[in-house]
Amino acid sequence: MAYTPFDLSGKVALVTGGNSGIGLGLAMAVAQAGADVAIWGTNAQKNASAQKQLSASGRKVIALQCDVGDEKAVEAAMAETVSRLGRVDGCFANAGVSGRGTASFAQMTSEEWHRVTRVNLDGAFYTFRAAARHMVERGGDGVLIGTASLAAIEGAARSEHYAATKGGMISMVRGLAVELARHRIRAHSILPGWIETDMTANAIGNEKFSANVLPRIPARRWGTGSDFGGIGVYLMSSASSYHTGDTFVIDGGYSLF
Secondary structure (H helix, E strand, O other): OOOOOOOOOOOEEEEEOOOOHHHHHHHHHHHHOOOEEEEEEOOHHHHHHHHHHHHOOOOOEEEEEOOOOOHHHHHHHHHHHHHHHOOOOEEEEOOOOOOOOOOOHHHOOHHHHHHHHHHHHHHHHHHHHHHHHHHHHOOOOEEEEEEOOHHHOOOOOOOHHHHHHHHHHHHHHHHHHHHOHHHOEEEEEEEEOOEOOOOOHHHHOOHHHHHHHHHHOOOOOOEOHHHHHHHHHHHHOHHHOOOOOOEEEEOOOHHHO
16 A cells, blocks of 8 residues: 555645745645645735646635734634635744844834734734634644744844744744644644745845855755745644654754854
8 A cells, every 4th residue: 555644635734924935835835745725925916926826736725915913814814714725734824024133132123023023923823823723623633833943043143033033933832732732733843044035035145145154054055945845745744643842943954064
């Protein structure tokens, strides 16, 4: 008999920030593995483009405009997702914003702090809470996956607000893994290294930055969204049914060198 645990037919994935970068890489992979997909994003044009790409997989795909930092918008988007796709088996809380570097932590404004925490931490909370409620109410089973960052475990000077949200993501996920295990709901976090996305375009496009950082990556290249497809499929599949509370570093070896 063939080993087929990575077949996601009959499952539904929700990917916030799924219209580009890591989110689109996750969505593409799970769709190609057989899952129907909902992507949430704030940019309608990018949503439409991503939906067109994902639909080529032959799976049912919906794209909703949703600001995850808005509690009511998240509740409404989750209700529409479940109504149109029937269920959510894997919830990827991937939407995020980067920190706008300040001269120093001492000069960071409250407005800048809350701009980042509103999306990266509050948004993950609203998303996971809505997904967990749905999964528990339907009788359990599912997985919650948060996109954190190496900034959570390394010193992120002048980006302490961003780092705090990603460290919070890891801690929240670990708590969820313990609390929701009785419902057969697993939880994990993914820590990307330097990935070529819209969010990192300015840094990676800077010659000085690239010359300093790229040689420190043992893989000798920037990561791409597609590098996250395999972990997304694994975590949504029955192959990981006894695996929970983990932290996956995907960085081409950057944190080791």
